[in-house]
Amino acid sequence: MEKEKMTELARALMDLNEQKVYQLVEEKAKNGVSPLEILAECNEGMSGVGDLFSSGQYFLSQMLFAAEIFKNVMNRLEDIMPREESTASRGKVVIGTVKGDIHDIGKNIVVNLLRGSGFEVVDLGVDVPAEKFVAALKETGAKVLGMSALLNFTYPEMKTVVEEVTKAGLRDQVTIIIGGAPCNEQVRQFTGADYYAEDAVAGVNICKKVYS
Incomplete structure (x- = not known):
């Protein structure tokens, strides 16, 4: 801009x-x-x-x-972030920055917005290997996996994560969202993810759609 x-x-x-x-x-x-x-x-x-x-x-x-x-x-x-009143979690989301990337700015925005919207978020942090994403999905039963990357050369790792989720037999149970500077529709197609989020708000809206 x-x-x-x-x-x-x-x-x-x-x-x-x-x-x-x-x-x-x-x-x-x-x-x-x-x-x-x-x-x-x-x-x-x-x-x-x-x-x-x-x-x-x-x-x-x-x-x-x-x-x-x-x-x-x-x-x-x-402290002043609006939180939707709810007696139960709106749904579980596993999120992290992929292996090889230690940037968490965008991810942290999404995490805060998701929690403010009533979601239970499992934040795996940065430099997360594929097997850790898979393990978290198995442990939590989350229906959404969010992956973030800022560095251009790390987005192929997103493809690796999608492949590992598929090998684990979880692909048809999980909606995968990618986000970050290098992500666009072409990258989404390359990785095999379901959605790419242009910004944090878009990512939250996709999660709401999945759990609606």
């Missing part, structure tokens, strides 16, 4: 203007802006950071700094 079309908060995060990010988040929260809207703007800024990193304008240290700012924003908003 072009920088001039971004919101002020998204631009501040993209520019790594830490204090301005916190200031804008506080102002928005006090003015009653939904935490989900604030996260959406931050997500837009992180996408911009990812683009700058991919083009070589930002280095890993800047990427990590942006992630730290975003993490602090998440912590600030966690």
Whole structure:
């Protein structure tokens, strides 16, 4: 997205203007802006950071700094994140960043939104091998598996996970969703996943659809 079309908060995060990010988040929260809207703007800024990193304008240290700012924003908003009242779990979701990738920004957004929507989430963390995904599905009986990747060279690992889920005899029982910078319809077809989520909200909506 072009920088001039971004919101002020998204631009501040993209520019790594830490204090301005916190200031804008506080102002928005006090003015009653939904935490989900604030996260959406931050997500837009992180996408911009990812683009700058991919083009070589930002280095890993800047990427990590942006992630730290975003993490602090998440912590600030966690207490006011809306939670759907429910006496029981809406459903179980197993999620993780695939083997070879240690990025968890996008995954953590999805995890928070899923939990806020009443789902029970089994977060396997980062650098997760295929066998760990399969084991978690067997243990939990989850109907949804979410996989995240940020690095382009790690998305083939998603295909490996899908293959292992199939070998375990679970494929027809599990809806597999992929997400992250390298993911698109072509990658979804390559991996054999059921869906790819363009952003965190899309991922949550797919989970709601599966458990509806």
